[in-house]
Amino acid sequence: MEKIKLTIDGLEIEAEAGTSVLDAALANDIYIPHLCHHPDLKPVGACRLCGVDVNGRMEMSCLLPVREGLDVKTNSPEVGATRQVAIELLLADHPQGCLSCGASLQCELLHIADHIGVDGERIERLRRPSEPLPIDNSNPFFSFDPNKCVLCGICVRTCEDIVGLGVLDFVNRGSRTVIGTFGNEPFIDSICESCGECVVRCPVGSLAPKRWQRPSHEVQSTCVYCGVGCGIYLGVKGDQVVSVRADRERPSNQGSLCVKGRYGYNFINHKDRLTTPLIKKEGQFVEATWDEALDLVAEKFADYKGSEFAALASAKCTNEDNYLIQKFTRAVMQTNTVDHCARL
Amino acid sequence: MVQLTDFQDLQRQAMADWESLHQDGRPIIMVGTATCGRSAGSLEVLDALRAATEKQEIDCHIFEVGCTGACYAEPLVYIIKPDQPAIVYGDVTPQLAPRLIQSYLIKDNPLPRYSIGTFGNGRIEGIPDLFSTPVFEPQARRALNRCGFIDPTSLEHYLANDGYTGVTKAFAIGPEQVIEEVKNAGLRGRGGAGFPTWRKWRFCRDAPSDQKYLICNADEGDPGAFMNRSLLEGDPHAVLEGMIIAGYALGASIGYIYCRAEYPLALERLRGAIKQAKEHGLLGDNILDSGFDFHIKIKEGAGAFVCGEETALIASIEGKRGMPTPRPPFPAVSGLWGKPTIINNVESLADVGLILQNGSDWFAEYGTEKSKGTKTIALVGKVKNTGLVEVPLGITLRELVFDIGGGAPDGKAFKAVQTGGPSGGCIPESLLDTPVDYDSLNAAGTIMGSGGVVVMDERTCMVDFARYFLDFAEKESCGKCVPCRLGTKQLLGILEDICAGNGRPGDIEMLEELGRGIKAGSLCGLGQTAPNPVLTTIRYFRDEYEAHIHEKRCPAGACKSLISYYINNDLCVGCTLCAQNCSTSAITGEFKGPHYIDQDICTQCGVCYTVCPKKANAVEIISPSLRL
Known part of the structure; x- marks a missing residue:
């Protein structure tokens, strides 16, 4: 890839041709405030925070392609004043309950305010929103608080461009604009599949998972729900799994997950979960060891070779497991009667 | 296929019919039934006139015409007796209508006190010549020259008045020469920004593409502006002709008219005109055997002000939410469906037709060095003669407000004039000698805009006035970018507080600071101009803001709380x-x-x-x- 040299705040950096000034800056550890930019999505230039000065003219760095010899200032007085107004407007419109917000230290707005520096007295001069909007708690996995929403549109673009469903869009006009489903119905009545891709990309605490704890550490794993084998990181606290995060490096899912993989992890620590094999003795299931169970299965299978035997495999097994099942059925049980629930 | 010779036959026939309309010895009665006339009751007047002529068994021509612009005197009725000038009657009621028939057509008493003027050859005692009256005399009616004088539903009327000769001229000289002609005329976009039309066309013509589009922007949304509506209702073929010429110059085979759904009559007239143009081979494939194909589609807008912005308009046609996108890419390079697209205002396109019909020198006769031609203006607010006018660019605001408009009504004192709608600014009396042209208005802190001019008198509170326009901008912001969405909300909140007597010291500075930030930071023209009404009223009427904040006093006596x-x-x-x-x-x-x-x-x-x-x-x- 062709490398391009440009200068940001006097520092000469190298960037790949075709990238934006914002991406080039971030890749070189130069922070430019931004709220509506997400590396997975096309830039839209809506938040107006990432403005930079190019020869006295303000350009949005997320939309500005790098070019050889470009000289960019991220904090000229004009750019700084415009950014200051934008962040003050956002903060004056935002609820002030950071301590109880799920986004907590992950909040981009907080991060930007911290970076720019905000004078509380100036925010007080602005008019605060009057009536809070109702929170949509209809979805079992996440909630949507329009009061915290900064209308960056990342959720809209995620659902449209990554998920391909297009559940969300902007509703209403002007300062009454909100993110909403078709007809602004509750999430549960929309075509939303609850995959949570929008939730993980929300830069503030507006779209937030209902059940979430900060894990003490993470364990790399594979989702057990289907044969795709999505890469995940299980967040662990003590002996409990408290979160799931998609693995962006795993080729099969590249950072995406479905509703089951992302939110369906409570079975792991569920009290009803079977953790040992059970063998029925005198009409009652009794806990057994794996050796006992496997011995029993092997013994019984021996009685049903050929056409007396059939195998039905599960879609929750990996491809490798399913391959072994058919190999076992054909080679050991000597029948071709093998099927899979996903073939329906 | 319709050959050029067929068209010329049609044209000759139309001219002969027009001639006989005026020469066959029967009186002509015309009624202004554009939306402005209809809202004043002109359809009832039309019915009354029809009933009266039938009752009196008068053999005459009665037809509807568009708007002449004299809104202050609607409903308007024009009566032309053979060999007499046309008499224009104003404020005609269904009760007055039969009296006019009885008195003028039967008894030959023209009832001068109901008339606002005459036009055409000859004079009638006691009635002034309409075009010599103070309202009309300073005007130069070119884009509106047929508006109100022909039947907008008649292709023949249009053809008899030079109609579509611009198209035949364009086909004769070729697209390059058409652009050259528009360049020589010095036409600048009439939608607001004043960008040279030919330059925009040049970008698009030079952009390589298998498909290009022309869009006629008829999404007129400024409060108090109705120039485009009147033109579409009164002379729809003029806009179609301009579109055909523009499409030909650009190499675009498809044109869209983006017209707001709140203009039902304009849409009806456009649909009718498109049908007629198709039937006579003026639209469709291989127009008049020129090898040029051009089709026009109508897209009805849902009344969002922001859809007047080019990229939002394109998004709306594409079926998306009308939200602007950052430029570049400019629509002339990548517009509708990603193809090179030119968006021209209704009036710009009507002017294009005039330029081709009459030549660039003729067009440039009027205007200033950098702003050529004439401009249609909707003159409204606290002014005696509200209405639609067309003036040479370069006329002063004073002439516009006092000579044409007649000043503030009821003996009140003039205070300020706003140009350019919600994006424009206010101009105080001290600057009334500012010429109406793109550059002079910019220098005074406002814009030409699409041509809405709102006049304010001493009873208009300038803070309340700014509040009104911010209320509009705040509601019409698309909500996409932060400075516009939240900034207009803050400006409005502060202005509402000031008007309610809850202004705080420092609010004026806050308004100025926010206003500058919103102008500099917003994504599209809506936000970049939304603070103008606030900033210019502070600039010229700061004392009114201070009286509200510090003394809880509204000097104009308009803010109810004060x-x-x-x-x-x-x-x-x-x-x-x-x-x-x-x-x-x-x-x-x-x-x-x-x-x-x-x-x-x-x-x-x-x-x-x-x-x-x-x-x-x-x-x-x-x-x-x-x-x-």
Whole structure:
């Protein structure tokens, strides 16, 4: 890839041709405030925070392609004043309950305010929103608080461009604009599949998972729900799994997950979960060891070779497991009667 | 396929018919039935005229015409007797209509007191020549030259008045020469920004693509602006002709007209005109055997102001939410469906037709060095002669407001004039000699805009005025970018507080700082210009803001929270009209006795002020409020 040299705040950096000034800056550890930019999505230039000065003219760095010899200032007085107004407007419109917000230290707005520096007295001069909007708690996995929403549109673009469903869009006009489903119905009545891709990309605490704890550490794993084998990181606290995060490096899912993989992890620590094999003795299931169970299965299978035997495999097994099942059925049980629930 | 010769036959026939219309010895009655006329009752007047002529068995031509612009005198009726000039009657009611027939057509008494003027050859005693009256004399009616004088549903009327000769001229000289002609004419976009039309066309013509589009922007959304609507309703073929020429110059085979759905009559007239043009081979494949294909589609907008912005308009046509996208890429390079697209305003396109019909020199006769031609203007607000006018660019605002407009009504003093709608600014009396051209208006802190001009008098509060426009901008912002969405909300909130008497010291500086930030930071033209009404009113009328904030006083006596109505019993004649009309029964008083307003009950609706007889003038407006 062709490398391009440009200068940001006097520092000469190298960037790949075709990238934006914002991406080039971030890749070189130069922070430019931004709220509506997400590396997975096309830039839209809506938040107006990432403005930079190019020869006295303000350009949005997320939309500005790098070019050889470009000289960019991220904090000229004009750019700084415009950014200051934008962040003050956002903060004056935002609820002030950071301590109880799920986004907590992950909040981009907080991060930007911290970076720019905000004078509380100036925010007080602005008019605060009057009536809070109702929170949509209809979805079992996440909630949507329009009061915290900064209308960056990342959720809209995620659902449209990554998920391909297009559940969300902007509703209403002007300062009454909100993110909403078709007809602004509750999430549960929309075509939303609850995959949570929008939730993980929300830069503030507006779209937030209902059940979430900060894990003490993470364990790399594979989702057990289907044969795709999505890469995940299980967040662990003590002996409990408290979160799931998609693995962006795993080729099969590249950072995406479905509703089951992302939110369906409570079975792991569920009290009803079977953790040992059970063998029925005198009409009652009794806990057994794996050796006992496997011995029993092997013994019984021996009685049903050929056409007396059939195998039905599960879609929750990996491809490798399913391959072994058919190999076992054909080679050991000597029948071709093998099927899979996903073939329906 | 329709050959050029067929078209010429059609044209000759139309001219012959037009000639016989005026020469066949039958009187002609025309009624202005554009939306402005209809809302004043012109359809009822039309019915009354038809009934009266039938009853009197008068053999005459009756047809509907568009708007001449004299909104202050609607409904308008034009009566032309053979060998007589046309008499224009104003404020015609269904009751007056049969009298006009009886008196003028039968008894030959033209009833001069109901007429606002005549036009055409000859004079009629007691009636001024319309185009020599102060309202019309300074005007130069070119884009509107047929508006109000032909039947907009008749292709023949249009053809008989030079119609579509611009198209045949364009085909004769070729697309390159068409662009050259528009360049020589010095035409700048009439939608607001004033970008040279030819340059935009050049970008698009030079952009390589298998498909290009032309869009006619008829999404006129400024409060108080109706130039484009009147033109579409009164002379729809003029816009189609401009589109065909523009499409030919660009190499675009498909044109869209993006017209707001709130303009049902304009849409009806456009649909009718497109149908006629198709039938006569002026639209479709291989127009007049020129090898040029051009099809026009209509897209109805849902009335979002932001859809007048080019990229939002394109998104709307594509079926998306009307939200602007950052430029570049510019629509001339990548617009509708990603193809090179040119968006021209209705009036620009009508001007294109005129330029090709009459030549660039003719067009450039009017105007200033950098702003050529004429401009249609909707003159509204506190001015005697409200209406649609067309003036040479370079005329001063003073001529516009005082000569054409007749100044503020009811003896009130003029205060300010706003140009360019919600994106424009206010100009005080001291700057009234500013010429109406793109650059001079910019220098004064406002913009030409699409041509809406709102006049304010001494009773207009400039803070309240700014609040009105910010209320509009705040509601019409698309909500995409932070400075516009939240900034207009803050500006509005602060202005509402000031008008309600809750302004705080420092608010003016806050408005200025926010205004600058919103202008600099917003994504599209809506946000970049939305603070203009605030910033210019602060610039020219800062004392009014200060009076509101520091003294809780509205100098214009307009902000309800800061005023009280008070009856001066030295002047009160005790007629009881105020007490009878007070909706909250706040006024007490006996016949021929003194009257009093209970300030705790009064809602400052102002009815008492309005109904108090002029000769008494006993109701006064007091600010600050008398309420504690």
